[in-house]
Amino acid sequence: MAINDIDWLNLLLGSLILIIPLLMFIYYKTGLAKPMVISMLRMGVQLFLVGFYLKYIFEWNLLWLNILWLIVMLNASSMTIYKRSGFKVKQFYIPILAGIIAGVALNIIVFDLLILGNQNFFNARILIPIAGMLIGNTLGASYLGIKTCYSNISKDEERYKYALMLGANRQEAMFPYIAESLKLAFNPTIITNASIGLIWLPGMMTGQILGGSDPLVAIKYQILIIVAIFAGSAITVLTSILVAEKFAFGKNDLLKPNLFN
Amino acid sequence: MIEIINLELKFNEKVIFSDLNLKIERGEKIGIKGESGKGKTSLLNLIMGFISPNIGKILIDKSEISHNNIISIRNKMAYLPQNILLMGDKNVLDAIEYPFHYSINKKNKPKEGKIIAELEKINLKPEILSTSISKISGGEKQRIALVIAKLLGREIFLLDEPTSALDEISRKSVMKYVFESNDTVVSVSHDNEWLNKCSKIINF
Incomplete structure (x- = not known):
């Protein structure tokens, strides 16, 4: 069974559900809103970088x-x-x-x-x-x-x-x-x-x-x-x-x- | 014997006390009084080696407190903080036996008969042994902590406000127990009746 690719737009739309925890954290003044946004952005950027990197690292396998x-x-x-x-x-x-x-x-x-x-x-x-x-x-x-x-x-x-x-x-x-x-x-x-x-x-x-x-x-x-x-x-x-x-x-x-x- | 020689203590460049000289003979009962922030509790911490003086030294039985002898020096002392703590989370017997799990005390674990005899000296009934720690009063805790120190064979008692949280019955029992013993006592207190019973009062 092949796995369906995820459309870029769908990936972005799916990520919008993060607005819910973000609003919760802001409303209750938890101080978690900023670290949450930063950690999510880091996660996204890091995974993309790693995705590209892994492509080559797997190919070379040194x-x-x-x-x-x-x-x-x-x-x-x-x-x-x-x-x-x-x-x-x-x-x-x-x-x-x-x-x-x-x-x-x-x-x-x-x-x-x-x-x-x-x-x-x-x-x-x-x-x-x-x-x-x-x-x-x-x-x-x-x-x-x-x-x-x-x-x-x-x-x-x-x-x-x-x-x-x-x-x-x-x-x-x-x-x-x-x-x-x-x-x-x-x-x-x-x-x-x-x-x-x-x-x-x-x-x-x-x-x-x-x-x-x-x-x-x-x-x-x-x-x-x-x-x-x-x-x-x-x-x-x-x-x-x-x-x-x-x-x-x-x-x-x-x-x-x-x-x- | 405790000798305090030319002691000076500073916190953040502020001198808390200086030129403190004091000789405490075996069995003496010392009362320390003074306003808060003058370093009374800090003096107890200095004697226990938890803080170091900026100038001067403290000798316990002629040896200066250092990293090498700190364990043997601490094992001569009993410390009862202002808010009494008991170790363990079950009943009073468990709390009394708790320090005897430590490797240094293992071979001195007391029999129940000895524990009961010591409890009775300070007006506590044997039934208290099966009572949960969470159900006993501050005064009972204080008395149990003294019993633990006694069972550990400690000779120097460092007491921080020993009567401040006690009801009248506990207060009388604690005073009788402490002042009729042969132990050396260094106490910080605001209680005049306590201070009057001390052989020496130091004003901070």
Whole structure:
């Protein structure tokens, strides 16, 4: 089954439904209107650029270029989280990047060993869309995890200090904050995953079915993708929080005073 | 023993206090009073090593507070902030046992009998152990926090406004418990009855 192309005018008309959330955000003075418009424009421009770029990158399929593109993706995602999370300390970029690399590395192993058979993971047609999908799906949890953990310690400094005074070492004093940030980062995904199949069909599976694949094959792919994204996100979040611990605290075991904007 | 030598503290170039000298012997009860913003709570934070002085030093049992000994120094102290916090999210027994999950305290986990004996010294009934933390009063929290510090074997008690949120019964129990102990107490307070019981009062 061939997929119908979308007419340019229809693409534009379809995008007009964004006026609804835009008006909501303006009416309730959420401050989200401008970032939403910017993020949507960025999304559109970036996807078009990538579309053109991918056309060539797939044609050339050079290992070094594919890996360079992976590095660009890792850097862009870490910068996005770093900037959005409001950390003032520049070193915070490192734990965020380390977290994403750890999550992606795990997934590369799973994909390479279990899913792709004898296909090379570093083939452009495989590496770029899959790495992009994994990284993209990790962003939300990664942002929520690291941001929640450290801003809660900052807001709740008396409790954190009290734990230290009761004999906790830094990691033990951080324990409840890590638990809280994991809950916040993963509760939505757990709820969403429980509804997959009954309420919605994920993008990749929908794409495969629209492209004419056997639904049973599409399901197997989809299960492994969801599992990989979930495990990868969990590793990303915990790695970034634990690596950030090395940069976030001063000699007195308290958070550095200039940590947030 | 706590020795405070030539201490000066500044925030954003503003001198909060300077030339502070104080020797606190083991078992002494010190009361600190003064208007807000004069650095009373900051002095407690300096003693706990959460902030560093701009000039001067603090010795705890003859050793100066530094990054290397901060853990052993903090483990001699109990800190009760103005708004008392209890760890854990279940009942009072859980809150009392919570700090004994920390690696440094694990081997000292008290038996229930010892906990009950300590609770009774401060006029709390054993039934409180099964009460949810969310259902106990501020005064009970304060007394439980003191019991936790005592069970941890702390010798230096740093108390920030220990009686400000207490009803009369709790206040009397806390005063009796604190002033009849052999522990060293450094307290920030506006409560005249409390201050009168202190062996030394420092005006900020």
